[in-house]
Amino acid sequence: MFKDQYIKAGELDKADSLRIYKSQFYFPEENIIYLDGNSLGRLPLSAIESSHNAVQYQWGERLIRGWNEGWYTLSAKLSKKLASVIGCNYDEVIITDSTSVNLYKLADAALRLQSGKTAIVTDEFNFPSDLYILQGLIRNHGSKHSLTIVKSRDSVSMDTADILSRITEETALVSLSLVSFKSGYLYDIKTITDYAHKKGALVLWDLSHAAGAVECRLSETGADMAVGCTYKYLNGGPGSPGYLYIRKDLIPRLQNPIQGWFGENNPFEFNQHYTPAAGINRFLTGTPPVLSLTPLHDSLAMLNKAEINIIRKKSIALTGFFIELAELFLSKHGFSLGSPKSASERGSHVSLRHAEAFRICKALTEGVTGTIVIPDFREPDNIRFGFSPLYSTFSEAVRTVELLVQIIEQKLYETVNPQKDAVT
Numbered sequence: 001m002f003k004d005q006y007i008k009a010g011e012l013d014k015a016d017s018l019r020i021y022k023s024q025f026y027f028p029e030e031n032i033i034y035l036d037g038n039s040l041g042r043l044p045l046s047a048i049e050s051s052h053n054a055v056q057y058q059w060g061e062r063l064i065r066g067w068n069e070g071w072y073t074l075s076a077k078l079s080k081k082l083a084s085v086i087g088c089n090y091d092e093v094i095i096t097d098s099t100s101v102n103l104y105k106l107a108d109a110a111l112r113l114q115s116g117k118t119a120i121v122t123d124e125f126n127f128p129s130d131l132y133i134l135q136g137l138i139r140n141h142g143s144k145h146s147l148t149i150v151k152s153r154d155s156v157s158m159d160t161a162d163i164l165s166r167i168t169e170e171t172a173l174v175s176l177s178l179v180s181f182k183s184g185y186l187y188d189i190k191t192i193t194d195y196a197h198k199k200g201a202l203v204l205w206d207l208s209h210a211a212g213a214v215e216c217r218l219s220e221t222g223a224d225m226a227v228g229c230t231y232k233y234l235n236g237g238p239g240s241p242g243y244l245y246i247r248k249d250l251i252p253r254l255q256n257p258i259q260g261w262f263g264e265n266n267p268f269e270f271n272q273h274y275t276p277a278a279g280i281n282r283f284l285t286g287t288p289p290v291l292s293l294t295p296l297h298d299s300l301a302m303l304n305k306a307e308i309n310i311i312r313k314k315s316i317a318l319t320g321f322f323i324e325l326a327e328l329f330l331s332k333h334g335f336s337l338g339s340p341k342s343a344s345e346r347g348s349h350v351s352l353r354h355a356e357a358f359r360i361c362k363a364l365t366e367g368v369t370g371t372i373v374i375p376d377f378r379e380p381d382n383i384r385f386g387f388s389p390l391y392s393t394f395s396e397a398v399r400t401v402e403l404l405v406q407i408i409e410q411k412l413y414e415t416v417n418p419q420k421d422a423v424t
């Protein structure tokens with residue numbers, strides 16, 4: 001039934017200029033289709049060796065000397081590579097802490113700079129951790145701020161006008177995810193930023209589901225602040241550190257609420273009184289996680305070489321192809337599209353909704369058809385299929401749709417254990 005689709009996919013895979021990168025990732029014997037690179041990217045082969053070297057040679061043999069042999073400058077070095085992936089200057093971004101912690105630091109700094117303004121605007125698409133951070137921050141600032149969580153009209157897309165209409169002269173901060181973790185909806189940074197600036201508000205973007213797959217164009221759009229993680233499309237490995245970006249002219253005006261020695265102007269002078277570093281380093285706090293930073297070097301090098309505009313083009317082609325297939329073969333089986341159809345409003349994952357989404361997702365991950373496919377499930381009825389342009393293929397998109405048809409037609413989802421794991 002899928003013969004024509006496999007032929008087309010084969011042609012697209014052959015013509016894909018990024019196909020060379022797949023062989024630079026670790027593919028163990030087990031033949032699985034991995035569509036969760038938007039949650040945890042695959043392991044770059046070279047990261048195996050560099051991690052081993054960092055543990056055995058750098059730590060094991062060099063011990064404390066390692067700090068002067070690369071550890072101390074590692075984060076800044078990697079941040080330079082990250083800058084071209086997210087479209088900012090090298091001295092406007094630093095890799096440190098987790099996304100949640102970075103969000104707290106920047107949102108707190110923004111509220112202090114905007115003292116006198118008492119409103120915060122976010123949306124229901126934002127990642128729950130981001131909402132929790134904002135709620136806690138408001139409490140820590142004496143519960144003076146209101147938090148507006150703008151609702152979507154269709155739970156797939158956001159009408160920009162609905163966001164803009166909530167931004168007023170009272171708004172201190174607008175905090176949004178560039179790509180929504182559930183539907184994959186993609187905002188236009190410039191429209192929101194320009195409008196917010198007219199009202200005197202600052203905007204803080206969470207790039208976690210965008211960086212490495214979507215062009216973020218921070219400098220070009222005049223973005224104020226951003227945070228993100230490095231373990232999704234940036235393939236840094238489980239728990240690899242997050243990063244924060246601040247537009248250059250804003251840096252000296254913002255204060256890190258957790259001022260530790262790594263954010264001090266001269267940490268190794270061991271001064272008794274804190275003077276913040278002049279640049280982005282003022283938002284550092286403590287010792288960097290050297291072992292968790294190490295694999296990022298290889299992945300960021302690959303992303304730079306592949307070039308983000310080309311990565312984005314493939315991402316649009318892959319997700320568009322998958323959506324076409326889903327409409328052709330899956331809509332008649334009770335699936336509906338939970339992501340924007342328009343490529344300019346879509347990140348690199350596609351959500352399909354189904355009344356039996358949870359059990360269908362489990363049937364895929366348990367490999368009841370004989371082939372394991374790994375997407376993930378998001379409440380209440382979304383299966384997210386993440387396409388990571390450096391290693392996902394058009395043929396995998398066809399195979400996944402073919403397996404979904406089989407799972408529905410043969411009611412294979414009825415055979416799975418409906419128990420939910422701790423992490424979905």
Ligand SMILES: *Cc1c(COP(=O)(O)O)cnc(C)c1O
Nearest residue numbers: 098099100127177206208209229
């Ligand atoms: C993955 C993700 C996070 C993760 O935050 P951590 O602090 O690294 O756990 C935060 N925000 C968004 C939008 C995400 O997609």
